[in-house]
Amino acid sequence: MGEIEDTPQQQQQQQPQHSVSKEPPALSTPPPGQVSLADKTAPVEEQSARGTLRAAAAPYVFSRGAAGAAPLAALLSKLGDAAWDEAAHARDNVRITRPAHDRWGVRKAVLVYCDDFLKGVYGFPWWREERWRAAVAPVLRVLGVPRERVVRCLLASMPPGCDIPVHHDTGYWVKHTHRIHMAVHTCPGKVRFRVGPTADAMRDVAFAEGEVIELNNQAKHAVRNDWDRHRVHLILDYVEDHPVRALQLPPGARLAQTRRSIDLLSAAEGAAAAAAAQGGATAGGGATGPAFIVIGAQKCGTTSMYEYLNQHPLVLRSRRRETHFFDWRWQPQLKTEAEQQAFYLKFFHGETLALHPSIVTGESTPSYLLHFDVVIPRLQAVAPHAKLIVMLRDPVKRAYSHYQMTVDDSGTAAQKASRGCSAWAGKTFEQAVAAELQQLSAASVTPATTPEEFSCAFLPSCPMGHGGHSMLARGLYALQLRPWLAACGDGIKVRAMFNWRPHQYQKVAATSDQTPPSPFPPPAQEAANTRSYAPMGEAIRQQLTDFYAPYNAQLAELLGRALPWQ
Ligand SMILES: Nc1ncnc2c1ncn2[C@@H]1O[C@H](COP(=O)(O)OS(=O)(=O)O)[C@@H](OP(=O)(O)O)[C@H]1O
Numbered sequence: 001m002g003e004i005e006d007t008p009q010q011q012q013q014q015q016p017q018h019s020v021s022k023e024p025p026a027l028s029t030p031p032p033g034q035v036s037l038a039d040k041t042a043p044v045e046e047q048s049a050r051g052t053l054r055a056a057a058a059p060y061v062f063s064r065g066a067a068g069a070a071p072l073a074a075l076l077s078k079l080g081d082a083a084w085d086e087a088a089h090a091r092d093n094v095r096i097t098r099p100a101h102d103r104w105g106v107r108k109a110v111l112v113y114c115d116d117f118l119k120g121v122y123g124f125p126w127w128r129e130e131r132w133r134a135a136v137a138p139v140l141r142v143l144g145v146p147r148e149r150v151v152r153c154l155l156a157s158m159p160p161g162c163d164i165p166v167h168h169d170t171g172y173w174v175k176h177t178h179r180i181h182m183a184v185h186t187c188p189g190k191v192r193f194r195v196g197p198t199a200d201a202m203r204d205v206a207f208a209e210g211e212v213i214e215l216n217n218q219a220k221h222a223v224r225n226d227w228d229r230h231r232v233h234l235i236l237d238y239v240e241d242h243p244v245r246a247l248q249l250p251p252g253a254r255l256a257q258t259r260r261s262i263d264l265l266s267a268a269e270g271a272a273a274a275a276a277a278q279g280g281a282t283a284g285g286g287a288t289g290p291a292f293i294v295i296g297a298q299k300c301g302t303t304s305m306y307e308y309l310n311q312h313p314l315v316l317r318s319r320r321r322e323t324h325f326f327d328w329r330w331q332p333q334l335k336t337e338a339e340q341q342a343f344y345l346k347f348f349h350g351e352t353l354a355l356h357p358s359i360v361t362g363e364s365t366p367s368y369l370l371h372f373d374v375v376i377p378r379l380q381a382v383a384p385h386a387k388l389i390v391m392l393r394d395p396v397k398r399a400y401s402h403y404q405m406t407v408d409d410s411g412t413a414a415q416k417a418s419r420g421c422s423a424w425a426g427k428t429f430e431q432a433v434a435a436e437l438q439q440l441s442a443a444s445v446t447p448a449t450t451p452e453e454f455s456c457a458f459l460p461s462c463p464m465g466h467g468g469h470s471m472l473a474r475g476l477y478a479l480q481l482r483p484w485l486a487a488c489g490d491g492i493k494v495r496a497m498f499n500w501r502p503h504q505y506q507k508v509a510a511t512s513d514q515t516p517p518s519p520f521p522p523p524a525q526e527a528a529n530t531r532s533y534a535p536m537g538e539a540i541r542q543q544l545t546d547f548y549a550p551y552n553a554q555l556a557e558l559l560g561r562a563l564p565w566q
Pocket of ligand 1: 301526530531
């Protein structure tokens with residue numbers, strides 16, 4: 001039910017804001033009209049603060065016409081308590097959990113429900129029954145909406161004394177749906193439904209029984225039932241032209257739910273059992289494998305990318321951020337791909353993922369990009385469906401950041417070892433650069449070098465197992481990207497890091513079928529894994545800029561676009 005979609009945390013913070021006045025509240029009657037989805041792109045309060053709220057959006061509730069409550073009232077009366085009985089739903093319909101409903105004692109009878117990201121629209125068995133079809137049909141007629149566009153439909157019975165605090169609905173679905181209420185049993189004046197742009201500016205709205213009312217559920221609203229009977233509303237959401245994947249649930253079907261996802265448990269249970277039998281894996285790199293892998297480049301914001309993606313409600317973090325499975329944790333003693341895969345999938349929460357196929361996972365190992373020669377064939381064999389994400393940054397800045405990481409003396413011995421802290425100890429940046437220029441020259445690495453030559457002449461000298469090497473080589477992006485692009489084509493997404501905003505990360509990930517369908521601005525947007533250090537000297541900056549110039553030109557050609565750092 002839309003009016004109680006907020007998180008428990010939000011609800012705790014919200015205090016009921018009803019006055020104790022004995023005067024009956026002045027009721028405003030919803031004018032005829034309908035809510036434009038253009039007025040639902042963001043919470044109304046936010047639109048108002050930004051000055052983008054259209055005057056026509058007020059008063060946030062409109063009458064779509066009268067359908068009459070009699071058919072639904074008659075059906076509910078016939079069913080009596082069975083309409084709301086959870087056991088009856090579990091047996092004859094489908095039982096669904098709505099944590100806020102349950103906490104407040106709001107009873108519900110669900111006919112259609114979708115997950116928060118509109119990935120699946122579940123038609124409940126009662127939705128297909130003639131008696132329910134007939135009872136809901138007048139409402140759909142008034143709306144002029146076919147059944148196929150309904151993504152949520154339920155009856156909510158609010159007990160006397162129930163108080164739903166001020167909130168607006170949240171989730172991807174909200175901005176893509178029209179929210180309809182029709183009172184079946186109510187008592188204007190005793191049931192107070194308040195709506196407004198902010199908590200302080202809400203007005204009491206009259207919901208007459210049988211009147212089909214559209215609510216902009218991005219506006220603030222609150223309900224209190226001071227009547228001595230249950231208030232019963234039909235609550236329905238429909239899409240205009242958003243594609244929906246309809247799934248018909250059989251009676252007694254069981255759902256696996258998280259706050260933002262819904263999956264069919266019986267199907268998921270089979271996958272979970274298979275995953276458990278294989279030690280957390282599903283054959284063929286299926287649902288429990290990573291949907292995305294950030295493969296590099298080191299020091300290019302890969303940690304931020306991983307963290308932002310993990311904030312998406314449909315992403316579950318891996319057990320370890322940098323698995324390093326495809327470079328130095330590869331298990332040569334395991335002879336089959338299935339065995340390697342089973343080992344790899346232990347880095348992820350396989351059984352949880354199998355139970356919730358809507359949820360995806362991923363990892364971030366920034367050294368994969370560099371070690372393309374060993375990593376590509378392994379990755380293609382074990383995780384062929386993963387979307388690969390490459391972050392790039394001005395290679396001059398990347399090199400300096402890399403150097404600063406290795407000379408940073410903070411952290412545990414193990415952390416220092418994995419950063420490669422001994423690599424350039426005692427050397428200035430200039431000396432470390434000079435040493436690697438010599439190493440590259442000895443390996444005959446030039447702008448004309450091919451990836452194959454690079455992998456034969458240079459990469460074998462790079463120790464896997466720590467990050468303290470290839471300070472300049474890791475910035476030869478085109479050399480590393482070419483084999484990845486040749487092997488993975490569209491499966492790879494390259495993002496240059498330059499003045500990007502964190503929410504753009506989500507757009508990158510959203511290109512995969514498996515990853516979440518919509519950009520989801522991560523709540524925490526600060527950069528991860530940052531370090532403060534003195535600016536680079538001008539002479540070495542110029543030297544490195546000149547060194548990278550021909551390699552950058554190759555990268556721009558490869559990507560078909562100008563580089564943001566040039
Ligand atoms: N959002 C955002 N905007 C700008 N810069 C950012 C952002 N997120 C991470 N960073 C910078 O990226 C550097 C860390 O990169 P990685 O996380 O890939 O490093 S690592 O390879 O995992 O060690 C590190 O660079 P330095 O601070 O120069 O070392 C971070 O500051």
